[in-house]
Amino acid sequence: MRLGTVVLLSLLTVSAFAKKKGDEFKLFYLGGQSNMVGYGYNKDLPDSLLKNMDDVWIYHGNPVSDGNESGGLGLWEPLKPGHGRNFKSDGEKNSLSNRFGMELSFAYRLKQLYPDAKIAIIKYARGGSSIDSLAGGGFGCWEPDYKGKGGINQWDYFLKTVNGALSQLDINGDGKPDVLIPCGIAWMQGESDADKSVEIAQRYEANLKRLMDMIRASFRTDDLPVVIGKITDSWNHKRGIVWPYGDLVRQAQEDYVRKDDKAEIVRETKYYHYSDPWHYQSKDYIDFGKRVADKMYQLME
Template identity: 65%
Template structure:
């Protein structure tokens, strides 16, 4: 892992020198990163506004839509699950949450003396492979699709909009954001269509993670992959017909990339519907993401 000083130097083009350093993490993927947990199910420790944790949640948009990635920085609180929206001036919180709450809480415990920032852009149903885009969208950077705008473009817009703000907490002091990790929960939509598409997942995932790292300007930025699972709640049993091939690709990526890890807890999760976990599982997922990332990052 590169030293904190080197990370700061790498990120100088995006941020001004500051008296306050903030660790920033990117959260991306599809619907189980969006989050289908219900705020009403949260324990007291996660149900309020966080101190010293901020989030920029990019407005989700379909391929070809112009408003993807709009958002504002605000203190982390419940409501950044499915149904969240932003017009770039105010956020519309939902009654749902994803792994971001428990992740932030656990990271605060692991790095108690540091400020934390999250940048989130994910969209349910999206594939990496352009042939799986359907009505939901594709993360393939070269996919022209509708109007030449795809999910990778919306990710870039999110990063651009988030990083142009120099004082994310509004305290009058510029913040130096230090990229510290990537969390990726996606792959179901690459595993439910054709065997050929599922077999391309490793190459697609590797390329995309390399490009996400490049966008954050740290070529060995730690990546933690959430391993997809199956509810077996479809007419023929499996929901993701070629899900095992995507799982293999995810394991291969975690094994072959020098700064990657994988969260396997998902194997034991319960489902609220054929596609999405129950509330308590998003809490566990956030903790597991943090613990896996810490194994790569180590002590400050």
């Protein structure tokens, strides 16, 4: 009797909640490795990106190496600086850092292009991660079939992030169920597949296509727009070329977008400068976000 009453009350509560009209959000996923994580410094941000953006929310999955149960934990919060390197989440509280990635200028530009829209961002990216299982090392691997350490890898964290984000019916906390419309994927990755061997680099196009198709399937949209950033090389004066097989991966990226009508590539990364052998400067993350948003807009429209 008591159990039946609880179930009935729960159903009535869900029914009453469902009748309330919530908000509609354009939903985007941001993924990849460290130049998607973001190594820009908050202190370098212009005033327009330092303040909270109206109607922009982010669910940032906790980024960790393979085999860690905390990977992918997160919660919805208004977008603000601090979602770059050293960001952490335990699923109950986000610990923002003094770094940022392309998410700020990406959202800011989208709000210019869609001034009346509400924006939702799901982010999961892990520095040093590869797609190919033979290139994973200690940073992590996105290959869905790769068991890795403890049977948990970056693909599992991606799924955990997405499932956690989409399981919350009311992302902005106004007491009404929201509707999230998948609109696009932004992917910045490939460096860790470009420094191990010719064979790994030559597999990158096939690996990238499979992964993007599976991410699209996760959002149940076969033709979901994909915008990728073309990898570059710092040619560090002490190390020389950093990604020995970068040309093969760059060609693979070009081949992928050439064959996919709903994919685009940001090539302006070749003009970016580096703060260390691997990562862009603050101003470049700002430029990258704007350019990804513009490419996304072209594909969406």
